Amino acid sequence: MSRKPYVRTTSTSSWWLAQPRYIRYMAREVSCILIGAYSAVVVIGLLRLSEGAAAWISFLESLQSPVSIVFHLLALAFALYHTTTWFNVTPKAMPLQFGQTQLPGGVIIGAHYAGWVLVSALILYLVGI
Amino acid sequence: MNERQVELEILRYDPETDQQPSFQIYLVPCQEDWVVLDAINYVKDNLDRTLSYRWSCHMAVCGSCGMMINGEPALSCKTFLRDLPETIRIEPLANFPIERDLVVVMDDFMNKLGKVKPYLLPREKKAVENGSYLQSPAQLKKFRQYTLCINCTLCYAACPQYAHNEGFVGPAALALAHRYNLDSRDVGRRARQDVVASNEGIWECSFVGACSDVCPEHVDPAGAIQQTKIASTIDYFKDLILPRRD
Numbered sequence: 001m002s003r004k005p006y007v008r009t010t011s012t013s014s015w016w017l018a019q020p021r022y023i024r025y026m027a028r029e030v031s032c033i034l035i036g037a038y039s040a041v042v043v044i045g046l047l048r049l050s051e052g053a054a055a056w057i058s059f060l061e062s063l064q065s066p067v068s069i070v071f072h073l074l075a076l077a078f079a080l081y082h083t084t085t086w087f088n089v090t091p092k093a094m095p096l097q098f099g100q101t102q103l104p105g106g107v108i109i110g111a112h113y114a115g116w117v118l119v120s121a122l123i124l125y126l127v128g129i
Numbered sequence: 130m131n132e133r134q135v136e137l138e139i140l141r142y143d144p145e146t147d148q149q150p151s152f153q154i155y156l157v158p159c160q161e162d163w164v165v166l167d168a169i170n171y172v173k174d175n176l177d178r179t180l181s182y183r184w185s186c187h188m189a190v191c192g193s194c195g196m197m198i199n200g201e202p203a204l205s206c207k208t209f210l211r212d213l214p215e216t217i218r219i220e221p222l223a224n225f226p227i228e229r230d231l232v233v234v235m236d237d238f239m240n241k242l243g244k245v246k247p248y249l250l251p252r253e254k255k256a257v258e259n260g261s262y263l264q265s266p267a268q269l270k271k272f273r274q275y276t277l278c279i280n281c282t283l284c285y286a287a288c289p290q291y292a293h294n295e296g297f298v299g300p301a302a303l304a305l306a307h308r309y310n311l312d313s314r315d316v317g318r319r320a321r322q323d324v325v326a327s328n329e330g331i332w333e334c335s336f337v338g339a340c341s342d343v344c345p346e347h348v349d350p351a352g353a354i355q356q357t358k359i360a361s362t363i364d365y366f367k368d369l370i371l372p373r374r375d
Contacts (some may be wrong), residue, residue: 003228004145005228005234007226008150008223008226008227010223010224010292012293016289019200019201021337021339022289023336024338025339030229065192087337092355093352093356093359094359095356097267097270125185
């Protein structure tokens with residue numbers, strides 16, 4: 001009897017549509033594009049600010065266009081998705097054990113959310129809101 | 130007990146006669162407490178003796194009966210028919226070549242498993258008469274979860290990285306390397322790093338997490354790989370600062 005193993009091929013372009021968990025993974029990965037684009041907008045804003053008051057005001061006006069608002073809402077949604085999905089897997093990557101007791105995952109996740117709130121509050125305080 | 134009939138669509142492949150696999154349909158009368166493996170055994174015993182598949186313990190310990198059940202990698206002995214629709218599609222584990230019917234070729238996994246040295250590498254080998262290596266319950270707890278792997282390879286069938294990168298060492302082998310690296314009796318971490326911390330080791334993983342979702346023993350290989358990434362990164366910076374340590 002001769003062996004003739006059959007090798008199945010996997011689509012390189014549509015594999016991620018096969019299961020909901022792959023789609024969720026791709027959504028997390030795609031979030032980096034929107035977050036990267038948002039970072040570019042912030043850098044452009046800083047450049048405009050360095051060019052003087054008129055340039056800065058015109059930059060702020062351009063942010064109020066419908067396209068800009070939709071972009072910012074999308075970027076915010078993906079940034080939140082990215083952040084929360086990573087926070088939720090931190091106990092897997094950074095488990096903490098004290099003696100024979102493992103720190104519950106909820107505590108590690110909670111600490112990340114608490115850190116998030118603290119840093120946000122600090123930034124809001126620094127910018128005077 | 131109520132009897133129900135399910136339709137099994139089983140992917141068949143005979144290397145001696147077939148150019149490619151094709152589905153064959155079997156109607157199976159089943160009991161409420163049956164798992165998918167019971168239905169496949171019914172086919173083998175009553176409908177078609179040519180069907181080939183692997184199984185042994187029927188209790189989620191041996192890791193032999195993994196297959197794709199409605200597109201999801203699962204142990205057929207642990208998947209109840211009552212949780213599935215009337216039509217059930219059964220295929221060999223994804224990402225492995227098909228040897229025959231539901232039997233896959235596991236050579237690639239076995240080779241990779243060997244490469245990570247999944248065994249104890251103690252500082253000094255002790256003769257049996259000199260007693261056992263001592264370990265506290267707290268030291269055992271650090272890695273016990275990763276000892277539960279039954280080498281069923283469901284994690285390889287779920288992993289899109291393994292599907293697209295043949296060289297990827299893969300979830301189970303990396304989780305077992307982590308298991309020995311965490312063991313207080315073991316000093317083999319450096320010896321495993323060449324394979325584990327290579328581009329085709331932990332760094333090929335992009336944390337899809339599917340391996341941990343499908344693991345029947347809750348080993349969490351995805352977690353093991355992320356922990357190894359952190360440890361390897363710390364190693365890298367330690368080596369930069371103190372090139373001649375150990």
